[in-house]
Amino acid sequence: MSVDDVIVAENLVKTYRMGKVEVHALCGVSFTIRRGEMIAIMGPSGSGKSTLMNVLGCLDRPTSGDYYLDGERVSGLSDDKLAEVRNRKVGFVFQSFNLLPRISALENVELPLRYSGMKRGRRERALEVLKQVGLADRVSHHQSELSGGQQQRVAIARALVNHPSILMADEPTGNLDSKSGAEIIELVTRLNRETGMTVIIVTHDPAVAAHTQRVIRLRDGLLEESA
């Protein structure tokens, strides 16, 4: 494990229990992602790619196996510590945007800063990232007043606002038309190139995967190839 490895996954296993049936979503997955890489995780539905993403994003714990994020062993952390990791190290972008409908774009972007205990300058920082994603003129709009592409930009701004080490996007273009989707991928690519931020995208769209440097393919909870 070198300092440049931002993610080290060792034999990750995730088993769900659905009623009486055990579902093996991940059956021992190991890989390493270096700082600054842009990676796609691909695979058919049910292959475990979303589960892997949730584990990598600290939204879920692996059943067994070790996971190091930014040099820190995440698999043994308490709930509060995990919340802190999600807050500071991971920026998560969802397929369905997940903006809070009652508050403005700016307040949505400010949200992670509030949970990180930042007292001053939240608004300025939120404005800064909104500008970065090209939404400087939409800051006070609510979800219902924004197009899908714009909503996803707000979500990206929210993911970026706390200077995370990694940006994780789970099917970020899945709910968008192809033009908006292309713009989002372009934005993410630009962020990766300009800021050197590590980016992981879960997708089943080969066109999206084509923008990345490397593709991790999953099938039935196992790595298919890693090239």
Place this chain on the structure above:
Amino acid sequence: MNLVQVFYEALQSLTVNKLRSALTILGIVIGVAAVIAMLAIGRGAQVAIDNQIYSIGTNLIFLTAGGRDVRNPRPLTLGDADALSDASQAPSILYVAPVIQGRSRVSQRGEQVGTTLMAVTPEYAIVRNQIMAEGQFITAAHLRQRSAVAVLGSEVARSVFGRTDNLVGETIRIENQPFRVVGVLESKGGSNFGSQDDQVLIPLTTAQTRLLRRQTRDQVDIIYIQAARADLVDQAVDELTQIVTVRHRTAINEPDFTVLTQQDILNVTQTITSIMTIFLGGIGGISLLVGGIGIMNIMYVTVSERTREIGLRKAVGARKRDILIQFLSESALLSLIGGILGIILAWVISWVVGEIATRRGVDFIPIIESDAILLATLFSAAVGLFFGFYPARRAASLEPVEALRYE
């Protein structure tokens, strides 16, 4: 996150469902108002009754013949009253007022009413706080001369003469014998303790010679005694008990008479009113509890409606504590607003009740005390936090992945 912001956000989310929040708050409003108003009514009743009891006299002691489990008690007599007036034997007793009382018919030019006839001595006016509206009370001279004079209670005056003033010098008939009116008593209001306005007073000696057909003319029905000071009431009771026990030749601790002080009456009524207050407050408390369950119910609905929001908040770094505080502050805010409105409503209810009582001529004003407000406020805050805690904890312990997947 600071507290102001937490509450601002809570307020924001409560305004999303205005009707729902308003109905939930209504439950608390009614509960808090019920508690405070009931306590206020209980307190007001206590004060009204206390005033009634104080109005019958000061440091007053009632002495009557007979008692529980007493066979053939000796009646009280004027001799007993004289003995009690003896300052050397009963230094703590200031005034003694023996009274013969009974029902009687009073008439004037064909108007006839039944009323209480009280045969009294001048001391009666002092021990029973009788104030003259006009004229004079029965004097020592009246007593000595066995004069046919009468003092009217205001209610009797009104029903016999149709007025309460300019009555001195008029004549009324008591048991068909003419009596000259020498004074009219001021109204005391209320109707407790045998309406002090519905009575006619005549000199004790006059009653003995003219109206009574009793075997022992010395016999009296009740002796009112006024102790010299409030702190001498107990001592006065001891003195009179000893004197009367000796005179009646009864065994000690087996008296054939009953002594009752104003404080005894106060104690009884205070017990009654405090039971009533607890009972009423308890009913109010139950409605507050129901209001609290309303909060719990609505918070559970809110939590399941906002499961995705909770998941998202957790995904961007909210800890359990943050979510817990968020939902607790919403339920606390519901009960806080409810509490404030409840206090206002309680004030309105008390005012209306007092107004109705006043219109009906009852001397009764509900009294809202600060400790009742404090109690209700603390109770409603506790209800909000207690019933808000379980829904909030459910929200806080949601797993982020599952919450985000929730539809």
